[in-house]
Amino acid sequence: MERAKISTEVCNQNITAVRDALYVLNGKWKIPLIVSLIHGPKRFKEIQRELKDITPKVLSKELRELEQNEFVTRKVFDTVPVSVIYELTEYSKCLDDLIEALRAFGQQHRERIIGGNRREEIMEDSTVLEVE
Amino acid sequence: MERAKISTEVCNQNITAVRDALYVLNGKWKIPLIVSLIHGPKRFKEIQRELKDITPKVLSKELRELEQNEFVTRKVFDTVPVSVIYELTEYSKCLDDLIEALRAFGQQHRERIIGGNRREEIMEDSTVLEVE
DNA sequence: CATGTCACTATACAAAAGGATACCGGTATC
DNA sequence: GATACCGGTATCCTTTTGTATAGTGACATG
Structure with a gap:
């Protein structure tokens, strides 16, 4: 009984940890997006081409969320026209x-x-x- | 250029593999559900209590999908009333x-x-x- | 001068996922 | 007799996710 209590507590901790992880990595695109950046930073359109069925609206939303969680950084270069590159962080x-x-x-x-x-x-x- | 081609191909393979994985493990519940079964088989209501905010409809749907993908098995015992237990498979x-x-x-x-x-x-x- | 590129944003809409609530028949408990 | 447990299903509703299409403004290409 005491053992069972401890074991369910551990189990709950594991479920919580897993749910925390899924909370920040939710959806269809976050992990594929990170994978696509592993081989080097990329521009918006490049990512869009690589994950071919993502629309710009969704891509832009997912990138913003990954930025908030510090998995990617967004860098703007004032070339003409502006180029924007997305890059993985150390934390990622x-x-x-x-x-x-x-x-x-x-x-x-x-x-x-x-x-x-x-x-x-x-x-x-x-x-x-x-x-x- | 040849190198780049190979590298983008590898990258695409990785993205495909990751997307395949996410395809069967999609949604908010599948992995937490599997985790809750790691410490032993459980009954429907037990699982529902453990993942406390899951509704029976969603739980039943997720369990069916996990069964189709051979991660869990469903066993019915004809006690009165019937008891149903869910258990992880070897494959899981x-x-x-x-x-x-x-x-x-x-x-x-x-x-x-x-x-x-x-x-x-x-x-x-x-x-x-x-x-x- | 028409068309295309870049990195998006805006709008409107459709589809899918998830949640709330109620209900079933049978048994056991209070 | 009222209530609760069991393993779900049925119905409705909201939220999330995704699609389609158009547009921006400055430049580059034909």
Whole structure:
């Protein structure tokens, strides 16, 4: 009973931590956006081209939120016309392990589905992952 | 130029992998739900109590999706009234690294915000993370 | 002189996700 | 008899997310 209490407390702490993490990284775009900046700073349009189905409105919103959380910085150069580059911060490096784990899982999961080594009943379902 | 081409290809692969991962783990609840099952199988109402602000409708939908992706199994016992337990699968263990990274980041990020070792301009913003 | 680029913003709208509340039939408890 | 638990479903509503389209102003290209 005492043990159970401690274990549920730990469990709640873990859930809280995970929910805190998801709170700042929510949505479809934040992590892909960070990944696209890992290989070097980029301009607005470059990012838009790389994440091809994002609209400027959404991109601009996501970038603002990442800026507020100190994962990216926005730098404006007064060339003509102005160029704006987005760059990852030092702090964003604390996401490296997370991103690597996500990447590894994503890759592995896709292979599993393409390979078809899954239970038959579920194979029929086409909504599990969209493979192009 | 050749180098750049290779590097953008790798980058695109990474973005794709990350997006695949996010596709099956989307939304506010899937990962917290899995975390709540790590310490052992649970019944529907138990999970609902643990993730306290989830509604039964959403919980039932999330559990169904996790079942389709083979992260949890649903077992019905014909006691009176019936009891239903949800349990993590073997396959779900491939999420362990990811969950640990998410937990570590979430904890670290919360401490950073509570500690207040952030730039002043951003300190004013209250929307960064809800700390209760 | 028409057209296109850049980094967006604005407006309007549609779709999806999530939340609030009520309800079911059966059992157990008070 | 009233209430509560169980594992959900049904209905409605709000919030979030995404789409489509147009426009800005200064310049560069044809």
